[in-house]
Amino acid sequence: MFFASDNWAGAHPAINERLLRESTRFAAAYGTSELDRSIEQRFNEIFEREVAVFFVATGTAANSLALASIERPGGVVFAHSEAHVIEDECGAPDFFSGMRMIPVEGAEGKINPLNLKARMARYPQDAVHHGRAAAITLTQATEVGSIYSLDEIQVIADIAKGESLPLHMDGARFANALVGLDATPAEMTWKRGVDILSFGGTKNGCWCAEAIVFFDPDMARELPFIRKRTAQLFSKSRFIAAQFEAYLKDGLWLELAAHANAMADRMRQGLSASNSARMAWPTQSNEVFAIIPKGSAKAAGEKGAKFYDWLQPRDMQEAVSEDETLVRLVTSFATTPDDVDAFLDAIA
Ligand SMILES: Cc1ncc(COP(=O)(O)O)c(C=O)c1O
Structure with a gap:
């Protein structure tokens, strides 16, 4: 009767089997192996466009480095008041991005668009004393089990685009939201205005596999350096790729x-x-x-x-x-x- 967290679950046998097989061979290190490349290609297929993908170890790292990639001096990031980035990451997103997380209230764990606009109004682009709006992040599925509908994502994205801000999605439970909505990965992300995704695998059957996905590869220019400097570039990155290979195979x-x-x-x-x-x-x-x-x-x-x-x-x-x-x-x-x-x- 383990209901404390999906983090308490083990790993799926197909993923374990794939890891075991991977462990018997040699391959190029630091994300340069053929396997790493082929999984990057797999992400392109899943999201129906060319994306830039970076494997990291934890959801906290995915969120923090995603936000670090869009850092602006004096920037603030708007998130739901109960968001993992605010409540449960010990300030890592602030630490790595150099920006502050600003809480926005909303029912059922979802950012309320009116509250968001009111909050954003306090951080205009020339507010050198308060700081300036730099990004919005939403969690799908949310920390309290709800799911933003596609239209609700679009509303938040429109607010972001109206201020030329990037929209990040914390998808630690991306797959649960996707099947809950019966949507495609593309429909739940870039087609509705999401720019960067933290794609979680760990909670849903992987041993340790998270990825940062950029829907505009141009936005990912700094990420290789950010990832290395934050100690998230694994020499044996292919073991994350191997997990994702099994995870994404045949719709597992x-x-x-x-x-x-x-x-x-x-x-x-x-x-x-x-x-x-x-x-x-x-x-x-x-x-x-x-x-x-x-x-x-x-x-x-x-x-x-x-x-x-x-x-x-x-x-x-x-x-x-x-x-x-x-x-x-x-x-x-x-x-x-x-x-x-x-x-x-x-x-x-
Ligand atoms: C919504 C959400 N985002 C991100 C994470 C990432 O967590 P971790 O850094 O523990 O992998 C979690 C884990 O509980 C989560 O629930």
Whole structure:
């Protein structure tokens, strides 16, 4: 009953098998092998255009270096107030990019366009004292399990373009959002105005594989140097490429995300039908947030369930009483229907 995070899951056997095979041979280092090149080509196919791809080890690195690539002195980056770049990366995006992350409020973990415009108005291009708007970053799927619709992405992108700002997407759970929307990778990114993507593989079945994708390769000019200086250029980069090869082969990545989302659906249905829980807010990806009695949470914990209590968001409508707790339940490619049912039994 592991619902603490999709980071707790192992790696998919097809990815392990590919890594094992890779480990028996020699190949050129530092991202110059044929395998590295072929996976870069694979990204072109997936995104239906020529992209520039850079492998890194963590989602924090992907976000931080993506933002570092568009650094402007005195720049500020607008993100949702609960965004990973603001809440969970220990200031790494600020540290590496030299820019400040500015929080924007919005319901269900999504940037509210009106709040965004109001925030941006405080950082005009000539604001030498406050700093100037330099980029917008949104998370897809969001940190609270919701998904921006294609139109919602477009609205944020239009605001960015109106001010000539680049739009970055934190896609640590890109595949979960993609299958949730039933969209193509191109439709959910550059066709809706996204310029740079942090493409996550680790949470969805890889061992350690993240990539920064630039939809305009020209924007990636500085990234090779930024990546080296931030110690993210791996000598054995081909082991990330090998993971991506298996991950992207025959739609495995989409299959795994669809499974994780289906397990979250099962959890949602079970919780909604249960007398001992209610949904905190609707979610669409592989994260479920529920309000359950503290006694049920304790009982589930004693039976071996792993999950986190969650801080109540400011805009949350549902009241959490004294004897209740808000919990986050994350499913993954490795979650089984039995795991979900066992958790539902444990809190009943
Ligand atoms: C939305 C989001 N972005 C980025 C990350 C990247 O995290 P890490 O640096 O731990 O790989 C995470 C991981 O939990 C995440 O949830």
